[in-house]
Amino acid sequence: MVAKIVIGKKLRGALHYNEHKVIEGTAELILASGFAGDIEQMNFNQKLQRFENLLMLNPKVKTNTLHISLNFDAAEKLSDQTLQRIAIAYMDKIGFADQPFIAYRHHDAAHDHIHLVTTNVQMDGKPIDLHNIGCIRSENARKEIESEFNLVKAQSKQYKPEPALKPVDLSKALYGHLPTKRAISNTVNAVINSYQFSSLPELNAVLKQFNVIADRGSEDTEMFRMGGLVYCLLDDQGNKVGVPIKSSSLYTKPTLQWLEAQFAKHHANKMVHKSALKATIDKVITASPRDRVDFVNALKKQGVAVVFRNNEQGQAYGITFIDHVHKTVFNGSSLGKAYTAKAVLSQFGRQESLQKTLCPLSISIQNRSAIAKTKDEAVLLQPDNLFPELHPKLLETLLKGEQEYSGGMPKKKRKKKRTLKI
Structure with missing residues (x-):
């Protein structure tokens, strides 16, 4: 419970x-x-x-x-x-x-x-x-x-x-079976009353799990300059659909000004569960997920949702963790450098690279670190040293030796006889 x-x-x-x-x-x-x-x-x-x-x-x-x-x-x-x-x-x-x-x-x-x-x-x-x-x-x-x-x-x-909340049923909300305003209001109220978040992006990370988003508009709009906020429904591709609802028209009036007043309080409250979330993430990373999908699915089983923020080129520049167990939201960087999008994604790339290189010997990154107990041992376990035939300098040395001794075993030099002059 x-x-x-x-x-x-x-x-x-x-x-x-x-x-x-x-x-x-x-x-x-x-x-x-x-x-x-x-x-x-x-x-x-x-x-x-x-x-x-x-x-x-x-x-x-x-x-x-x-x-x-x-x-x-x-x-x-x-x-x-x-x-x-x-x-x-x-x-x-x-x-x-x-x-x-x-x-x-x-x-x-x-x-x-x-x-x-x-x-x-x-x-x-x-x-x-x-x-x-x-x-x-x-x-x-x-x-x-x-x-x-x-x-x-x-x-x-x-x-x-x-999660103690289901995504909004768009088929009902958009076609009159469930009024859009009521659908949005129920979701927003449930999230802001249950989750601890300390910024608008963190709030949106949760809302998007339930097909809703809080939108300030573009920076060049009057709504943005005046601190306005609307709530919209999202489709499965994350696109805004339906009629936006003004925050001030919802029953609890979750306006931007009101939300910003909650951020500091929520930040203090969620710190209690920070170490528990880090421990859960560490456990999943230690289990060596193969890729991003494997990582996300493994955390999902622990009650933690992962949201990657991508740029127009599709590259991840940020990551947010939503702990549905303790109802907290953390940006990766706020947990520490090891939990940023770059640090998390590097774990997958490093492991895949090592697995390809070390496949003949079935040595993974975890086994290498376990075997290498000293600095000298770590050097010996580098790919170049595990596969000496691929090391340029060593190959050059071997070839040089082959040329030098190509005539077989070297013959012993015969000593010159010295004659004694009388």
Whole structure:
């Protein structure tokens, strides 16, 4: 199980996102704790009012919303009753047992996952401390619940993470079955509420996974100069299709100005998972992927998407890693020099070259480094030294020796007899 907590200031937005999923038929309400009356008969405003009654007890608390998603392994098929018990246990373990919350089961991904909406403002008006709630309380709760409910552990090799969001169905969005604005709004809201990104290109790296892009326009346009932003649908080739939607017209208003205010906060939050992502990439590189496709597929199995940025000539000049497990986005250069596009691609070229050169002896780059324990040994393992017949200087020496001794074994010189003069 993977738990993701988004802390914010817009409870209405978190509730609105889930309620719209219910209307579309891609989610269902499975639990409401702390609500009087029949929750099934309540409309959106009645549900919201329950939370706002608490928020009004302490208007000074601006960060008052928790939007939590609990994601389970793709192989696990859990019943509503099991998910209800997990939701109650999780909220209890993180200190929110007495807070009202709503649990929604979503059906828009290949794996089971639920969303929980609640507030940290208590009945006495005091807020629940949210410091390190994700790193400490949530992590401990996750491990305990995995054990109690016999779930696939998130840190195990068997865990197969899947993005908790599916790409927009263009056939429905473009032909009226699903309004373009709603399709874009659902995707954008889900991404900005779940993923940690620190730049517009990083946000777009995630959005493109779901057929959406945030577009500022060309640098010479009025929209770019004024800081405008629109969202567009993308086809399978990455081309913009349909009618662009202004960011200010979406319900949560994810404008460029608002996004830029989130970048610094997201940058600090995602640093917690930086080392884990590097370790995953290192593991894949150590396994010696044959080429770019092999590298991308290997990381995909670990829940990490790889996006190469290419110039007009088709050459990669940048790389972005999207960790769907921890919902973080990192530009390769921000992870270190070893994770840039140039450094990653050089691994494939170097190995292919060595494999071709050293094929007769079946010596790969890993075996060479393992054999060469000293500097002198490393010199001996160079291709020229492994194949002396190809070394020009050595060949010249051998030919010279052949000419010098072409007459066979050299004859011994006979000593001259000396005569003694009397």
